[in-house]
Amino acid sequence: SQGDDSLSVITCKSDTEMKLKKKIFHKPPKSPKSPYSSSTQLYPKKAAAWRSLRGTGSACFENAAVKNPRQMWLGSLKQGMSRALKSDVDMGHMQANISSSTPEYLKEALGMKKPKHSRSSSNGYIPGTPDYKEKEDMYDEIIELKKTIQAQKNEGDRMKTKLRRLEQENNRKDKQIEQLLDPSRGSELAQALSEKKTDNGWVVTGLKQKIVKLEEQCKEKDNTINEFQADMKTSNLQEVRLAMETYYEEVHRLQVLLAKSETMRKKY
Incomplete structure (x- = not known):
């Protein structure tokens, strides 16, 4: 009876394993829209049942799921996609840092930036050369x-x-x-300063007196200059008058002589 019970238990377990394996391997085909989508995304009801069965904690089902090559492939694919996304984010940060620190011609050489119209290859420009x-x-x-x-x-x-x-x-x-x-030279300096002050006072008064005298002399000289200029004007006028009178008398004398000479020619 014990052997029959053990055989029945084994057959029951084998039947349950076979049913589970059939359920696992009998999956619908993938959707043509997304080749990377799993059956859990296409059939959410079966995925919920799959999760509930998986949560029962049966060791044989877990071993079968682990040994399934499709599940292993999907798990590795998900890990690769997550790593690729992380690497893309890291590369984006690296490219941003590189683009902020690299010069323009290196960006063009690495293909990070298109060359300008004036620096195109039609004008003889080679990408990667500096903009001279x-x-x-x-x-x-x-x-x-x-x-x-x-x-x-x-x-x-x-x-x-x-x-x-x-x-x-x-x-x-x-x-x-x-x-x-310096305290030792304090009295001497005070005397010297007082003497200098008195000397400076005498010098200032003397200079003021000299300035007054020079101003008086300048005024006297200006007066004499004005007198000389007035005398020169009067003398010039008198000289001109005398010269005019002499010229007039000489002209009158010559006219008289000319008239006498003409009368003498007519007589003879």
Whole structure:
């Protein structure tokens, strides 16, 4: 009886395994629209039953599912697709970083960017070569850069000379401050400063007096010049009048002589 029970159990298990295998292997054909879609996507009711059977925890069904080559192929395909998507995202980030840091001609050489119309192959342009400027533009740019460099050099020299003068002035003022802060020379400096102040006062008053005297002399000279100019004008007028009178008298005398000579010719 025990042997019969064991045989019945084995036959029952084998029957259930065969039914499950038939259910697993007897699947509908794939849809022509999506070659990568599984039977679970095409028939959701059977997929739910498949998930419920799978959740029962039967060891024989799990072994059969693992050993199924179609399931293994679909699992590897899903893993490959997920990895490909991740790699595409990573490559997109890498390409964005590369495109932000690479120059234009390298982008064109790698096919990341189309060349411009002016830099096309019809104009003799080879993709991947740098975008060089025209010689005339480069010469003009070089000349402008040289001018700016020369101007900057001149400005630097001027600032250096100004810096030296300021350093000398600072040193001189530092020495003066040290002398003023020296207690031993305080009285001498005070006397010297007071003497200088008095001397400067006398100098200023003397210069003012000289200025007043010079102004008076200038006024006198202006008066004499004006008198001379007036005398020259009057003398010129008198001389002109005298010359005119003499010329008139000479002309009258010549006319009288001419008339006398003509009368003498007529008589003879």
